[in-house]
Amino acid sequence: MRRQKKFYAWGYADEDLTPDEIRPWETGIARRYGLSGFDVTPPPRAEEITLRPSRVVVPSALQPIVRTDHLTRLEHAYGKAWFDACRMFLRSVPNPPDAVAFPDNEQDIVRILAWCDQIGAKAIPYGGGSSVVKGIEPAAEFEKVVTISMRHMDKVLEVDPVSHAARIEGGVYGPHIEDQLRETPFTMRHYMQAYRCSTLGGWIATRSGGHYATLTTHIDDFVESMRVVTPVGTLETRRLPGSGAGPSPDRMFIGSEGILGIITEAWVRLRKKPTFRAATSVRFEDFYAGADAVRGITQAGLYPANCRLLEAREALPDIPWDNKEAVLMLTFESADHPLEAWMARALEICRDSGGVPDAAALDDENSHRTGAAGAWRNKFIRAPHYSEHAVARGLLSSTFETSMTWERFRDFHAKITRITHDTIRQVTGREGTVTCRFTHVYPDGPCLYFTFGGILDKPVMLDQFMAVLTTCTAATVEHGGTTTHHHAVGRFHRPFYDRQRPELFARALRGAKRELDPKGMMNPGVLIDP
Incomplete structure (x- = not known):
């Protein structure tokens, strides 16, 4: 029996913070901002949210693996950022997917993409749904949308004990990888905050950052080879420890965010469990x-x-x-x-x-x-888990991350901290808080991960939140940093990514998309426009 995830926030439906966790958190927030109490909005129930009717008719041959029920569409409508939970608490889901497909194998994916092509639907690959950058969210202009959830393709298929690697399906959640490696001396050991509710294919597609602060910081460092199903065919890269044979085909798909195809499996490097x-x-x-x-x-x-x-x-x-x-x-x-x-x-x-x-x-x-x-x-x-509780109380509480070289770090950190403080004050009319930490570090610079907080006006809290986050994210690029170090681009970072990456590279990427996805069905609007 599948454990049901919350449709409106992070985690599973049968779990939440305990009162012993909530009370000191509320007390600390109240003390920090001079509040006497909180107006708490109850979380939404699925039946409180009206979805437009599905605009697709599922053919009988696909009905065993395609669903259009209310809860499934609701669960796959948003990611897990503060602004996603906020819209759920506002009971506002205007653009849900029309259907959600659950392929069991590559042939199912081929059939689903052929159906999307036939009916003119956009296809959105979906791993664990933990995106915080609107990477899996259907856009308003999409006339039909089929989200393709990979959760049934979740097996460790093969372990190579000599070269310390494993062939793993793309839909497997982080804990299930380690469960399947338990009887071996190996671990993948690619942990991140979203580890429990994210997948290998999602990590590769979004260039995820793991728990290693140095050396093997990103999923790039783990991938040996992969298989990808595209609208025009299936591609498999050669499994090698390294190669100087031209640009790496793996690198074209690592970080591609579903615009070129669906990552179905990969050979990844393992290591022995630390003793x-x-x-x-x-x-x-x-x-x-x-x-x-x-x-x-x-x-x-x-x-x-x-x-x-x-x-x-x-x-x-x-x-x-x-x-x-x-x-x-x-x-x-x-x-x-x-x-x-x-x-x-x-x-x-x-x-x-x-x-x-x-x-x-x-x-x-x-x-x-x-x-x-x-x-x-x-x-x-x-x-x-605190994000939904912040939303329920109208609290500004979120993060953004970037990176900078050491010789510019102090000036950059001071500028971004000041801009964040000033923006919170200008948008909310109140003083806020800003802290910073390093999550990953390199010989030439750190990843700076900023956390910001404050008090919002509930009737306009979504607008206020987006104004703060957008201004601060724009500032990181304006002052020479990256718009994201490990959270992917999605639709949220897209305007800032456009300023960061060279236009000639964007044209080259569009060329690759034209070859692999000639009708522009795969997750349009992420990274580039078709």
């Missing part, structure tokens, strides 16, 4: 001192698995909001060798920047789950 681990946290006087240490660690080639620098007030419980300290979550892991030397050198670099390590954590083999690191880890995993 050695060294972890601690390090406190710094401020964020910039911590950034200097992180730069030193990345440029020393130590390659920690976790090297996340956070403002202490964001990361740790009971930290006053005016506290300027930063905390670094630092972890090394290996399946081959002890890590004391790597940790010792990293802490030397931290001390050179005034960092103070948590000595007790170094002696605790479970320190990555306890102490400061454990507190932040638990908060991070639970964070997506």
Whole structure:
């Protein structure tokens, strides 16, 4: 029996935050913004939302794998961003898919695409539905839409124990990959906040970023080869550890966001499950001192698995909001060798920047789950569940991420922080909050992940939220950063992506789309216009 996901927010229908989680969160928000209480809108029930009738008639041959019922269409209408939950709470879903297909194999996908071609429908590939950038949302101008959910194609098909790789179907959710690898010595170990409700094919299509803060930061680093079903045929790339034979065909599909075809399976690199681990946290006087240490660690080639620098007030419980300290979550892991030397050198670099390590954590083999690191880890995993509760209370609460090289980092960070503060004040008429953390770090620069908050006016909260997010995202590109480091482009980032990528590249990408999708049926409006 399939576990039903919430149609209106993150997670599953049978789970939610506990009162013991909600109460301190509400208390902290009220204290931070000087509120006496909250007007809480109840979450929507499926029957409260009216959907337009489906505009397609499913042929009898496809009826076993295509559904048009109310709840299925509702579940596949939006992603899981704040603005998606907000529209659900407003009971507003004007452009749902007309049908949702659930192929069991590649031949089913071929049949579904042929049907879409015949009836003039747009096809939207769908993994786990965790998009936060409107990547799976039907546009208003689409006359007919068939969403193609890959969740039935969810198997680890083959494991190569010599080369440490596996052939895996694209529709498998993250936890199910590890379940199927449990009897092997291997792990894929590509975790992210959306891990439970996202798929391998979705990770590849959106160039997802995983939990590794250095070295293997993106799904690109895991993919050996793949199979893709396009409207004009099926393509399979050759499985190799590397190749200098022209532009990589894999790279054309990694990050293609469903505009060229549907990723049905891939060979991905595995690693042995780690048996050695060294972890601690390090406190710094401020964020910039911590950034200097992180730069030193990345440029020393130590390659920690976790090297996340956070403002202490964001990361740790009971930290006053005016506290300027930063905390670094630092972890090394290996399946081959002890890590004391790597940790010792990293802490030397931290001390050179005034960092103070948590000595007790170094002696605790479970320190990555306890102490400061454990507190932040638990908060991070639970964070997506708070979004619907923020929407219900009219709270501005979201994130945007970008990246910048080290020599421009301080100026860039200061500008984006100031712009975000100013924008919240101008849009809402109130002071807001802004924090920053590093999620991934490289020898030449960090990924900056900004979290912002404030109080919205409920009658216009969606407009206010979009004004803040749009202005801040535009600023990242205007000042030389990327519009997204690992959240994909989708329809939300599209205007900013247009400014970032060279126009000649866009023309080349349009050429590829014309060859693989000549009628422009595959997820139009994402990345480029057909």
